Each structure stands twice: as C-alpha cells, then as structure tokens.
Amino acid sequence: MGQLELLDQTLLPTSVEMLPFHDLHGVHEAIVSLRVRGAPAIGIAAAYGVVVGLQDAIRRRASTKESVQLATEACDYLATSRPTAVNLFWALDRMKRVIDRNTGVASAVELGNQLLREARLIHDEDRRMCHAIGEYGAALFEEGFGILTHCNTGGLATSEYGTALAAILTAHDQGKDIHVFADETRPLLQGARLTMWELQQYGVPCTLICDSMAPQVMREGRIQAVIVGADRITARGDTANKIGTYGVAIAAKHHGVPFYVAAPTSTFDLSIVEGNEIPIEQRKSEEITCAFGRRTAPEGVSVYNPAFDVTPAELITAIVTERGVIHPVDEQHVRAMVVRNASV
16 A cells, blocks of 8 residues: 655654655645645645545445445545645646546546646646756846745755745856855744754755844844745736745835746636635644643633735745746736646
8 A cells, every 4th residue: 555755744853754655545644744745845745635535445346336426525635635736726726637538437447546646747847947946047047146035945845956045046056156044933833943954965055034123133134035936826927935925025115126926827816806805824823822732821821823925916026936937917918927827
C-alpha cells in the first residue's frame, strides 16, 4: 500500500522531519494544522490525498461504484480543509474530472492509477511553473537591490523553488548582488521560521525584520522592490495573501517602491472580480494568545485572527506568472494572460 510523505513545516527550523500519511483524515489534518502550507503545496498535497483516500478501497478490491463514490467524497472532504487558497480547489477539480472520466473502469486499482497519474501531473506542472516564474521575476531585479518579502513562498510552499522566492533565488543564481529582507510574518512566523531557513540553505544574503519594521526599512532606502506570493487572485488582480501583505503594499506605494506578486495561473479565480468576494479563513485564537506553547496574552481576551488579507490591484505594480508578467494589473490584462493557452 502506498503512503504520502510530507515535511512537517510546524517543526522548522529546529527539526526536519518527514511524516507518513496513510489515510485521508491525516492528510486533511496536515493541511488544516499547516504541516503542509502554501497555496500550490496545498493543492498538490490534496491531489495526492485523494489517492491516499482510495487505498482502503484498493485493498478491499471494492466495486467500481463504491470506489468512485469514495474518491468523490475524498475530494469534497479535502475541500473543507482551508477556504482561501484557490489552488486547493483547482487541484481537486482536476481530480474530480479524472473520476468522472473513469466511472466505468473495471477496478479500484485502475481508478487509483489514473488519479495517481493526475496528481503527479499536477506536481510536475507546478515544478515547471515555479522555474518559469523565477525567470520572469528575476528580470525585475537589478544589481544592488534590497528586496522585501512577506510570509513563505519557496520550495516549502510549492513543489520546488517557489513563486516569489523563485524570483529571488533565480536572481541569486544569475549572480546578481541582491539582499533579502524577510518579515517575521506573525502570528505563526512563516517568514522567520521558513523563509529565512530556505534563504540560508541557498546562501542568499538576508536579514530578518519584524513585520512592523517594513515601512521604516523602506524609508531608510534599503528596499528597492517588494515581492510576495498569493493564495487567490481575482479577475481584476485583487490578491489574497498572508495577513500583513496589504499593509506592506500600502507602505510600498507611499515610498515609491514597486510591489510585485508572483503566482502561477492556477492561483487566479476568474469567477471572482472584486477582492471582497474572496473567503478569508479565520483561525484559532490560540495562534495569537499562546503561539508555540507560551501564553502571551491574558486568559479570556477577545481575539480576531484572519489568516489572510486582500491587496487591491491598484497597489500592485505587476503580477509575475509562469506565462509572463501582467502589467498594468487590471481585469483586461489579467484575463488576457490567464485565459490564453489555458491548460486543463
């Protein structure tokens, strides 16, 4: 029987541990608990999760009808894990289309093989998209640039190399003299724990700052560009990303610093035009009051903990995709880029 192995990102940077998952509930919990996180990585994990969810049916040699039902239910269940990252639903929709095309297969094994093939395709496509985003994004950076990024957008958040971080890593690989400033990204410190860890692995010159320091660092002239990832982008270019991104965009606009978003076309949701239509995930209060096992606020305080915010298109200089750079950012240019040569 097969299993899915995921790097437990909640343990980084102090421990690197791969966790095996043998059942659907485990994969669902891994997504909810942020053991796996980052919009593309969530989609990939969910696609493999559907295959994991069919393992018991394969073992029991279940009927075609039961196998199709179980696979469909696995897609629906995994879709409840996190509401904002559209890559999750994009990947699960692809898995559902495979299920629909194989309702007449002879066995659970054959259905499982077809689903595994699709999950691997999604995985491989993301690798290629990340490297293409890196090439387009690196062209935006010049020698001596200080680059600010928020949250984590590297290989931990994708299949390989990343989205916003791919642009940074590609520029570094090209020999450009750049320096990265990474926001801590409160409350769960993805920037401090994950982005800084990845930048160190690649030997990229980098400095960690608190989220609230970003405007001051811009004011001092240390930042020449900001680049972030995305969890969902609307048809007009409004972008949902980790909480704190909107404030960084406002500061960048005030200081005349270009603000870039990097994301694959699978992150765009053309069914939504305005950013206020994007569902924003609300997370547990303990992530703020008792993060990492230590209480930092009084018992019983009221907490508001949205995991994401939305940056309006007018604050975004350009969006970097695997197909090219969207500039200016508006509905006409977004649709032109995303719809042309669209894949499955």
